[in-house]
Amino acid sequence: MxxxxxxxxxxxxxxxxxxxxxxxxxxxxxxxxxxxxxxxxxxxxxxxxxxxxxxxxxxxxxxxxxxxxxxxxxxxxxxxxxxxxAFAGARQRLTIGISDHVAGPELPALIARMNSQDPQLLIEIRIGSSGDLLQSFDRRELDTVIVRLHAGRSDGEILTEEKFGWFAAPRWQHRAGEPLPVATLAEPCGVRALAGQFLDAAGVAWTEIFVGGGVAAVAAAVMAGLGIAALAPRMLPFGAVDVGAKLGLPDLPHLPVLLHSRGGNGRARDALAALSAAFKSAVRG
Structure with a gap:
């Protein structure tokens, strides 16, 4: 003993x-x-x-x-x-919005671990586009949001930055003479708008071949061979390949992940600090 x-x-x-x-x-x-x-x-x-x-x-x-x-x-x-x-009062609720382009495959395990570590903190997650989540945050419908950089805003704490690329299925081939088929999220997705701007600036003819309601749907369309997508490697199924250099496509920038929060008490701050650190580790590998 x-x-x-x-x-x-x-x-x-x-x-x-x-x-x-x-x-x-x-x-x-x-x-x-x-x-x-x-x-x-x-x-x-x-x-x-x-x-x-x-x-x-x-x-x-x-x-x-x-x-x-x-x-x-x-x-x-x-x-x-x-x-x-056992001797505390009612559970505290913390509602977090996470951009679909940020919420990777590790998210469920992260939230489960956070919930188990603090039984008095009830964490609720909302997944959506960065623009929609920021509007909900501004309306005080969400306590915290973790999103991509959004045009017209300069607030928020930068958690990390993540490289994006042009990804396709391993055997996918672009048919010569046809516009580049692109799979995207629906508007108002900021990554969709950025990808379109870069393709237009490079003079690449393109068309939306698939518009999905989430990154998982877009990734599935890519692996089904429908076209290419601008995505972070962390979000992709195993086997997807970066075809940007092969097709002569413009390089995409590193996009920041930002935290917008109104603070809260010690319990909520501790949970958000843990979640922020976990996101940094997930993105940086």
Whole structure:
């Protein structure tokens, strides 16, 4: 039996490092410094008597004993949260809007983990176009939105930037003499407008061959061989290829991901800090 109890803050720091794969991202999620996170982990390792994380110049990796301790660490934090929740009041609601061009395949797991970590915080997600979500945010229908850069606005906190490319199915071929078939989201999608502007500026004749209600539908149209689409690699099914250079298409810029939020109490701020850090890790790989 250990004489001293574990420091829950240090346990949380370890879990964040393990989940985000980075001391920097863990510090951002906990709204503290990388040095503070490193110190918490060092003290936890000293308390346990073994190393939890193997540090290298380029990445962090759990040790064998660290991987075994991770499940127990999560259970410890969940029990702690349930104990607090049993004597707390009604659950707080946090409504988050996320652009369809931002919400990648990792989103469900992210939200599930956030909900389990704070039983007193009910997180609701709305997916839509950046323009529509920003309008809802301005009407105070949403507490927070995570969107792409929208024309005419200069507010918001930049979380990260993501490269876009022109993607098609592996065996897709453009028929000579025909306009370039493009799969897009419906208006008012900002990525759709940007892609059209770049094609027009480059003198590329194009036509919308498929207009979908979401990125998943557009990606499916691409893999079905209907045409190409301007998308971030993170959003694509396995096997899609970048055909921009082959077709002589204009390079697309890195597009920022922005957070618009009115703040909130400590519980909501902690959840948003964790979500922001997770998005940065997902985009940067």
């Amino acid at each position: 250990m004489e001293r109890p574990l420091d829950l803050d240090a346990v949380q720091a370890f879990v964040r490092i393990a989940e985000l794969g980075s001391f920097t991202r863990a510090a951002e999620a906990m709204r503290t410094t990388q040095a503070a996170v490193s110190l918490k982990l060092k003290r936890l390792e000293e308390r346990l008597g073994f190393r939890l994380v193997e540090r290298t110049p380029r990445y962090v990796e759990l040790s064998a004993r660290g991987a075994a301790f991770l499940e127990h660490a999560r259970e410890l934090l969940e029990v702690h949260d349930r104990a607090l929740a």
